[in-house]
Amino acid sequence: MKDKIIEYFMRDRFAVLAGIKILEVEPGHAMVEMDIAPKHLNAAGIVQGGAIFTMADFAFAVAANAGGQVTLSVSANITFLKSVTGKKLIAEAQEVSPGKKITDYNVEVFDESHELIARINIVGYRKRSKLELS
């Protein structure tokens, strides 16, 4: 099942474009990483906020859908704590409050020195449909 979930999410082309890889996945929890490359930098030479958000939202999507039920992001709040100038980022998503319809996730993004870079709170909505795993 875990392999099928990873295979399914590796069809996310925007995550692949950004170079994001899944490290861990289980229902309610996921960890993804991104090696920082020039393509992630903004005009000021630091990692673009959109790249950080993309990692966080992807980690949420992997964790929230890992149980097989389709779950969409409804609303997300990101706080940027530190400019990134390192080599790698890791995003960890953890379900805080499981609900039948509404679910709440905490996502934290760290750099390779385990410094907290950003915090993201994502509210998801569970649909009735199942994930179309191959």
Add this chain to the structure above:
Amino acid sequence: MKDKIIEYFMRDRFAVLAGIKILEVEPGHAMVEMDIAPKHLNAAGIVQGGAIFTMADFAFAVAANAGGQVTLSVSANITFLKSVTGKKLIAEAQEVSPGKKITDYNVEVFDESHELIARINIVGYRKRSKLELS
């Protein structure tokens, strides 16, 4: 000045990677567009939330820095209103409350039929430094 601002922001490699272009820019306001391509899609075949956020954050950055003072995103809240299956997205950033240190922007993302796709509220922090325009 406007050309220099556009030239500066076209050095944002993550925005360029995502295919985002600046349509309009003046201090406190910007409009950017993104032609939807397969690279923007997630595993479910709809535009990835990260691509939508990246547009919005970029539109904010362009508008908030257009006056020449460096302004960073501190916190952003995005609400996803509609799945995107169309051909183009436009993000428009507008300053709501100008402050010397803290600024608040409203960003709206529309599709080509002018349907509202996402709303983003971004709080920025103005640094003392000036933008390094070439």
Add this chain to the structure above:
Amino acid sequence: MKDKIIEYFMRDRFAVLAGIKILEVEPGHAMVEMDIAPKHLNAAGIVQGGAIFTMADFAFAVAANAGGQVTLSVSANITFLKSVTGKKLIAEAQEVSPGKKITDYNVEVFDESHELIARINIVGYRKRSKLELS
């Protein structure tokens, strides 16, 4: 129906404690007001953020439930734009994106000079149950 909705929401004791009154209500829209009194002030002598949030959340609740279907706040984002030192606040809630299950509201809080004091984005969840109007 409008009278019954107002009567129902005037049973909200925390809103009554705060001195909030309903000015307008229809499905998807509401306006409430609060005359500023010493009881609303924080230790610094300005209107407490909680009083402003309470108005905004109440305006949302009135608007979102006015159609008769129970709707709960799931997540809310408030940006405080200006300290309040005036005499009256008005909060106006407007539905942005009606959905069967998830609904998104924009709420704006103004003072008596029509200056924008705070912006609030609230995501609500519609339950199946109906409001118990007397």
Add this chain to the structure above:
Amino acid sequence: MKDKIIEYFMRDRFAVLAGIKILEVEPGHAMVEMDIAPKHLNAAGIVQGGAIFTMADFAFAVAANAGGQVTLSVSANITFLKSVTGKKLIAEAQEVSPGKKITDYNVEVFDESHELIARINIVGYRKRSKLELS
């Protein structure tokens, strides 16, 4: 110093109106409690979202100002996880990322059974002025 901080914040009349008491305070951390009474209930008979937000914002204010430098809420994001029907709420505010100008706090609200009721992320702005302790 701690007594002076508590004395100062007990001048917050809206917090006093809501019946909120300070349990713990030190720079970067605070805990407050509220015994649930009929005055906190909304029309549906559960604790009003505004009362929960007021506690959380107050806990933030106490913690963020406890070092003596005036700090204001700029933006706050609250996620409501559970309806409250118990007897007491406790809000705990913890600084996540100390900055000279911008600070980020995590606030969690629990009921008397230690169940998580709401999560709040608050971004504050530190002014240059000092708190006017008597």
